[in-house]
Amino acid sequence: MSGVGTLLAPYVGGGPKAVADAASTERTGWARLWATAHPFARPMPRAGAWYPVVGEASGERAVLEVRGKRVAVRKTLLEFRSERPKVFTVVVRSRDADSTLSAKFGREMARIYAVCPACTQRVPVVENQVAATCAKCGHQAEIAWWETD
Numbered sequence: 001m002s003g004v005g006t007l008l009a010p011y012v013g014g015g016p017k018a019v020a021d022a023a024s025t026e027r028t029g030w031a032r033l034w035a036t037a038h039p040f041a042r043p044m045p046r047a048g049a050w051y052p053v054v055g056e057a058s059g060e061r062a063v064l065e066v067r068g069k070r071v072a073v074r075k076t077l078l079e080f081r082s083e084r085p086k087v088f089t090v091v092v093r094s095r096d097a098d099s100t101l102s103a104k105f106g107r108e109m110a111r112i113y114a115v116c117p118a119c120t121q122r123v124p125v126v127e128n129q130v131a132a133t134c135a136k137c138g139h140q141a142e143i144a145w146w147e148t149d
Contacts, residue, residue: 027052031064031078032089041071048091048115050084087144088114088123088132114143 030050033039043066045051055063057072062080064071092112114123114132118139123132125143133140 027054027065029053030081030084031062031073033073033077034079039073039077041066041073043067043069043071045071045073046115046120047093048089048113049120050081050089050117052084053080085117085144087142088116088125090114090125090143090145090148091122092148117141 029052031053032050033045033047039045045064045066051064051066053062054065054070057063060074060076061072062075062078064073064078090112091114112125112127114125115121116123116132116134116137116139119134119137121134121136123134125132128145129143131140131142
């Protein structure tokens, strides 16, 4: 999808940084980064996590709510959906990202993991595992392996 339709809360301000508290903003859809996307945004949206779309910065940028902040991200870097997915998203990290994150979080952070659609917690998975339960929020659902093809 190339755009998100009519978006409500307009982005006010310039640049890619978080621009306001977005906790009470009406959501117009959900978006996540494409696996190869590396936007210059703070706070940085995490791979595999779905974020509420809360506005539009321009014809080229959507505004996401990321950890309570409004962040403008190029639409070409995002996948959009009208509703928040209920299944776990699979993330397969590159070897470069694997070594960087392992140094930061330790080896317990696997190269392949799932992201809880309810709370965005990383959930360890093994290949061909059918479903998962989030240890943080208890959400149970299917793992969307078909999205990694």
